[in-house]
Amino acid sequence: LAKTTQPISMDSYEGQEVNITCSHNNIATNDYITWYQQFPSQGPRFIIQGYKTKVTNEVASLFIPADRKSSTLSLPRVSLSDTAVYYCLVGEKAGSARQLTFGSGTQLTVLP
Amino acid sequence: GAVVSQHPSRVICKSGTSVKIECRSLDFQATTMFWYRQFPKQSLMLMATSNEGSKATYEQGVEKDKFLINHASLTLSTLTVTSAHPEDSSFYICSAEGLAGAVAKNIQYFGAGTRLSVL
Numbered sequence A: 001l002a003k004t005t006q007p008i009s010m011d012s013y014e015g016q017e018v019n020i021t022c023s024h025n026n027i028a029t030n031d032y033i034t035w036y037q038q039f040p041s042q043g044p045r046f047i048i049q050g051y052k053t054k055v056t057n058e059v060a061s062l063f064i065p066a067d068r069k070s071s072t073l074s075l076p077r078v079s080l081s082d083t084a085v086y087y088c089l090v091g092e093k094a095g096s097a098r099q100l101t102f103g104s105g106t107q108l109t110v111l112p
Numbered sequence B: 001g002a003v004v005s006q007h008p009s010r011v012i013c014k015s016g017t018s019v020k021i022e023c024r025s026l027d028f029q030a031t032t033m034f035w036y037r038q039f040p041k042q043s044l045m046l047m048a049t050s051n052e053g054s055k056a057t058y059e060q061g062v063e064k065d066k067f068l069i070n071h072a073s074l075t076l077s078t079l080t081v082t083s084a085h086p087e088d089s090s091f092y093i094c095s096a097e098g099l100a101g102a103v104a105k106n107i108q109y110f111g112a113g114t115r116l117s118v119l
Helices: none
Strands: A009-013 A018-023 A033-038 A045-050 A053-056 A061-064 A070-075 A084-094 A097-102 A106-111 B004-007 B010-013 B019-025 B030-038 B044-051 B067-073 B076-081 B090-098 B114-118
Touching (some): A018 A106, A033 A061, A033 A070, A045 A053, A045 A061, A070 A084, A097 B044, B010 B019, B019 B114, B030 B067, B030 B076, B076 B090
Parallel strands (some): B010 B114
Antiparallel strands (some): A061 A070, A084 A106, B004 B019, B030 B044, B067 B076, B090 B114
8 A cells, every 4th residue: 555644734824835745655656646635524625636747726736756756735825714634645456446545634724 | 526425414323223324426426435434633544445236345453244334326325333332433434436537537526424423
């Protein structure tokens, strides 16, 4: 299983760009890197997914270096409502079963 | 699109009773559904993976006779916590993964979760 490591917590101020890095040293060739956001007492919400290089959507960017052993989620101009836990997930498929591990996540706190 | 509905959102029950939680993919067919458990201030722990029409694959340490999973159709999976006890109190979350082309590949869509409190 590809294990992920993220910072436990981060603080930021409104309007700043936030970058959260996830390490996944033993990522497999077929693995995708997916980031989720979770608010208290809610299910995680998909943010962005990538395989290599850079991916951008309307809410975030995902940077993946050539060796794919890490990835960085970039949130532009955060607001108070971005306070949440962010999870990096690396997926691995084994036959018909899918092996997934959620890491500890990063608690992002956006301050006014 | 890609909406997963989970019901109930909260349940309080007496010790010894069984509780059923439903997970439905509303606008896509879910080839695979996942059940997670989350304790306060902790990450999600995968309990089991189920594919429509076949037996669920349970993670190590998860009792299959305690947590019964049924995935009878491509849009519905249920988790039954049998003879619930206070230590089973937790936040249970389901997710679904659909067919490539219908929804994005390799992405899980999560339900809102079920808060189970066993008295």
